[in-house]
Amino acid sequence: MATYITWSVVVLYMALLCCVCDARVHWGKRGGFVGTEGSTFVLNGSPFLFNGFNAYWMMNVATDPTERMKVTQVLQDAANAGLSVCRTWAFADGGYKALQISSGAYDERVFQGLDFVVAEARKYRIRLILSFVNNYEDYGGRPQYVDWARKEGVEIRSDDDFYTNCIVKGYYKNHVKRIITRINTITKIAYHDDATIMAWELMNEPRCQVDYSGRTINDWVQEMASFVKSLDKHHLLEVGMEGFYGDTMSERKKINPGYQVGTDFISNNLVKEIDFATIHAYPDQWLPGQNQDSKVAFMQRWMWSHYEDSRTILKKPLVIAEFGKSTDYPESNINTRDSYINIVYRNIYRMAKTRGTVGGGLVWQLMAKGMGSFSDGYQIILSENPSTTSIISEHSHAMSTLSHVLKLRSQNVPLEKDHSSW
Template identity: 25%
Template sequence: MLTLALANGADARRGNGDFVVRDGAGLSLKGKPYHFSGINVYNANSTGLCWYPMASGPLLGEALEELGQGHVIRSWFTQELATTGGVRDWNAFDHTLSVARAGGARVVVTLANQWGDCDVQEGFKDEAWYAAGYRDPAGSNPASYRDFVAEVVTRYRDDPTVLMWQLMNEAEAPASASGPCLATAATTLRTWAADVSALVKSLDTNHLLSVGTIGSGQCGTNMGEYKDLHALPGVDLCELHDYSPDPFSGDIWNGVSVRLQQCAELGKPVFVGEVGLVPDAVGGTLESRADAFRARFEAQFAAGIVGELVWAWSALGSTLDNFDIGPGDPTLKVLQRFRR
């Protein structure tokens, strides 16, 4: 009886039309093609340890009001941001998802950060971490990365506000932060992703999953290694990060066009999880940056990319010499043109 009840519950979740699902090399929502645009709000869960605090109060809601209904944000949901005094604390995550839901937004939930920012207890992730360290608690964290992922997924698996789970921000597996890329890196990275993606899928039949990759030839994802990683059955989408105004930047081994071809061969959609432009590098005004984003998005959506998330929101406002996008920035109107 228990087995039957669990199976029926899983079937019900699969049938819930509020979730975005993979449809071949595209996405769909309630039977209609779905593509998305939005912005990285990486510090949405910050209480002050990860740039300025947004985990309570009005700042996240104000950001979403600037974006408008139907957009996507990408935010860090690291274990450190769900821990207070060594004890699990879901207040920040609950706040972010509640505010997103109220604002008509969906969230890419990024579960750890390769570089350690906003994830200080885990720190930089080297090959040893991907081989075994992810199974052990780090510092004052109450759980291992693997067990924490299971906690988060179990807590929010029935919430369609979550667009997808992302296992890592910019996963790669060098020997150390400044060390070489060993011949074993790709296998190590793929084995880790296979394990954790299978864990997630065993707990959650609702949500999409991406590994979380830059995609331009990093350690363990170079050339054909990128395709092998994204061929895993638990991985639903390919991801790229790109800070060039050229919509098809990169070389013949690791460029955007190569990744599009590889993922087309896998029958999986591609999204750009981070795309950033500095106004001073593309005409010198906020308007010229917005025009550059518009041209880039038109070309990439036409080529089959399903989502674009710009880097990055700042409540402090836009400037001409960095990537920040703040209130009133003309790029926000461009994003509205490309929402689902």
Template identity: 30%
Template sequence: MNKLFRCCGALALGLALAAGGALGAPTPAGFVRAQGTQFTLDGKPYRYVGANYWYGGLLATQGPAGKARLATELDFLKQHGVANLRVMVGAEGLSNGYQYRVLQPLQPTQGQFDERIMAGLDYLLAELGKRQMKAVLHFTNTWEWSGGLGQYLEWNGYTGQPLPKNPGYSWDKYRAYIAQFYTCTPCQDAVATYIRYVLARTNSLTHKKYVNDPAIMAWEIINEPRPMLPAATPAFEAWMKQTAALVKSIDPNHLLTTGSEGDIATDNDMAVYERLHADPHIDYLTIHIWPKNWGWFRDTATAKGFPAVLARTTAYVNKHAAEAQKLGKPLVVEEFGLPRDGQTFTPAATTALRDQYCGALFGMAKGNTPASRVIAGYNFWAFGGAARPVPGQVFWKPGDAYMGDPGGEEQGLNSVFDADQSTWAVIDQYSKTIR
């Protein structure tokens, strides 16, 4: 970033802060704010390289060993400049024989909440606060691995949810099933009850109300919202809008975002993405980037397709950066990943392409480019910490350690383990540069 841009940016930021102080309530200390296309923290620019740590709130529920692992991993992350973690608030529903679902739900049955799971989230937030780290917390999920929207449909009489890896599953059947959520009033009421429950909580350890806790940077309505079918788009947008208004009516202190992947979630209809993030209750834009899942390279031919992956990634970021600039809000690249070289899942496999990919993405926040002026943060997918896949076992089983890959994904596929030294070298470099 050149000196002229720094100077002008600082002047603009100062004017924005002065206007905020004059026109609104004083900003509570320790809370992240959106000021134009960047974040601020206590009056200073706040930019970050963060991680996804979806299971972070579950570790403390596993007794002394889980708490010890959590403390070690948070210290490790902080040492590497990773102080922003994207975490699941809680899972919904019991497994009912589906082995790939999170087996420690916050909401075992509709409207019934497990205090032990919330105590685990309390513990995580208390530990983050001690380390001056921040959490981005998403309420629910489009996908089945944590219950999500499909669970609310099941609870309200919509039978026959197609589940991945089960007989009869297809993507088209799953889309059609989930799209029903946006016209299911009891389902939406149940999510609203869940959100109110969480936002009304007082941390059992710090005695801070969640709405007053600066360890929380932001809330997210849902992980990867999608209308699923074009015909469901109006109802989908209406639900997102009313849910955003609900969150902000209870908690005006924290930032709020959507959790969106970008326009790929709406069949490349950028107008839908723009309307979602133009909502005045939505403070910043998000995108996710999944070259493997989106078919940007074939099978295990990551190296062969890598130049095209980089080109498509750059174009995808730039397209959404233009939307962020248009709306005058920050952009966070909050999920991205690439398999280990050769798409083997063992930690012994190298990560040369992943490292190069992360470096290219992080590098887009440098300099004085349209993208660099709106990118305010990154959360790579995902921190696997000290966990390791069970040798000879592909998918998660009860009793296995949690890692970055949810149960329905190959364990080790996208996890960044604490021993991945070459990846941490890239993260170290850019976490300092971006800050």
């Protein structure tokens, strides 16, 4: 992997020292919340860049105290690899190990599993992005909410009534309030006061089949974003979008992978209460039958078009919130996965280095040993995949160093010339 940047030993030392000091001094109850200034993430007044990961399963596993060491192991391994942000679910609606058994009814045992995840993340200084609900039926999600309403006699036409029916929207708001106002049974800190949480996510990959323009979801985002901010003004908020373009910029629809999903990357993220934009990217699934070069080319276009729109139109930070490479496809293996992740990291670094805007990426997904039931082809076990771990660690170091170099620049500290080969 190419060297990202060459700086003097003194500058590197200062940067690392700043990092250690910031972590120790500012990780308090009300201090150290990640914020934004324009299209840049900031922490305690300084630029904040990161490398992160997805681990959606954490609450589910932590519900069983005998399995909690798997959460601890992944967080420990992630911290050792320099990963500092984790995105995970704060929902499980109906079904097995449900957090929300029925609308408004919660299993305290499962909630304490989420408490453990937040407390352990705090211990390893990993910040969390917590998602409130799923678009899909996995872990209940949008279909479960409308089914609860249907069983109460509410007239429901389709799952898309989730976005418009006042009863269903009330169910969702109740859940959001329950999460945000939760007092952690381990740390004794209310979630809305805990700087361990970097951001809330309205929904994992919202989609709407009855309105491809993006307007239905836009109205829902406006309403729910305002509601979240009325409860919590400390934390950042994002929608949870994949990045599909809608009617706002019709010429951008050609960037989509041949179809729309009812979202509008521009208008949905222009809602003022939304603090940063996200994209997901799965060319293996979105572009079946195409070769690897075509998929990589798509990924490059996908990232750079959203980077430009975030920088020039939204004027908000962008996170590559889900990306990965499955080894389950016939043409894929560990080497192709490593190469793909490396390409994505190179793009993230270039974007962060040139004009900011892209704050980091979250690879899908990290797991611990003995979690075969959660395997989806994308899983990475850091202790068993040294080549992938090396790539992840190097990118973490590069983003951390760049973050602190930008901090020194903002303080007008003289730096050596950037000799980056990128």
